[in-house]
Structures are given as structure tokens and as C-alpha cells.
Amino acid sequence: MGPDPAIFRALIERSPMVTYVADEDGAITYISAQITEWTGLPAHLWTEDSEFWHTLVHPDDRDRVIAAALGTTPLDIEYRIGADAACAAGARILEALDPALVIDGAEFRIGASIGIAIGPGDGRTAAEIFKHADAAMYQAKRGGRDNFAL
Numbered sequence: 058m059g060p061d062p063a064i065f066r067a068l069i070e071r072s073p074m075v076t077y078v079a080d081e082d083g084a085i086t087y088i089s090a091q092i093t094e095w096t097g098l099p100a101h102l103w104t105e106d107s108e109f110w111h112t113l114v115h116p117d118d119r120d121r122v123i124a125a126a127l128g129t130t131p132l133d134i135e136y137r138i139g140a141d142a143a144c145a146a147g148a149r150i151l152e153a154l155d156p157a158l159v160i161d162g163a164e165f166r167i168g169a170s171i172g173i174a175i176g177p178g179d180g181r182t183a184a185e186i187f188k189h190a191d192a193a194m195y196q197a198k199r200g201g202r203d204n205f206a207l
Contacts (some may be wrong), residue, residue: 082107096142097149113142117177139173147171147205154203170197171205188202 078087084107088100102109114122116139151169158165172194174180179189197206 084197085110097145113139115139115175140173143173143175144207145203147207149174151203151205165178166204169205170194170203173205173207175207 076089076091077085079085085103088103090100091102092098092100111119150171154167154169158167167182172190172192173191174186174193176186180186193206197204202207
């Protein structure tokens with residue numbers, strides 16, 4: 058008799074990591090709820106569309122990453138996210154900063170202007186990418202409080 062699946066699932070759901078199960082074709086059949094917390098994307102998106110995660114990979118990396126994923130686990134592959142995923146991350150950061158902090162009865166609000174840059178389009182070196190991210194941050198500031206720009 059093997060381990061109780063309910064206990065195993067409870068352990069997975071409490072672990073500080075994303076756990077998934079994929080079939081022999083690489084389609085994700087189960088992904089833990091932490092994926093929503095970490096990416097802001099509901100777990101069902103990952104299981105309903107077998108190619109969903111491909112859309113999150115930067116177009117310049119997509120072919121290499123998909124080819125590598127056929128022979129290894131995605132945790133062994135380094136890749137960049139695409140612009141849509143980067144903007145979604147910017148929105149999630151702003152959302153996380155939205156609630157006011159109350160300290161000794163005083164309310165404090167934290168705001169942010171987020172500049173997003175993605176290589177190689179925004180540069181091939183860290184300095185070039187940071188320069189573009191800095192410019193995007195000032196563009197976000199011009200757009201008003203609590204904003205992000207790509």
C-alpha cells in the first residue's frame with residue numbers, strides 16, 4: 058500500500074515551491090496552487106492548454122527551450138519570459154503594494170514606478186538593459202502614480 062494521496066497533496070500544497078506532474082508528451086496534468094501566487098496566473102491555465110507555458114517564454118528563446126524541455130525538466134532550462142508575462146509581473150507587483158500599511162494607527166501607502174526591459178531587444182549587456190529599464194521607469198512616472206512601462 059502506497060502513501061495516502063490526500064496527505065501527499067496536502068504536503069505539496071504547503072511546500073514553498075511549485076510542483077507539477079506532466080504526462081509522457083510533456084503536457085502538465087497537475088500543477089500546485091503556488092503557481093498562482095508566484096506568477097499571478099491561475100493553475101487551470103497550465104493544465105487546460107498543453108502549450109500555455111510556451112507563450113510565456115521570450116520568442117527568441119522559445120525554440121531552444123521547447124527543444125530542451127523534450128529531453129529534460131524545465132527546472133534545468135534557463136529562459137526569459139516574454140513581454141506579456143513581464144507586464145503581468147509588473148501589474149502583480151503594483152497590486153501587492155496597493156494595501157496601506159498601518160503602523161501605530163498611522164496609514165502609509167507605498168507606490169512604485171516600474172520600468173521593464175527585456176533583452177536582447179532592449180540590449181545585450183546588463184548595462185544596456187538597465188539603461189532601457191531606467192528609461193521605461195521614467196515613462197511609467199510620466200503616466201501617473203503606481204504604473205509600469207515596457
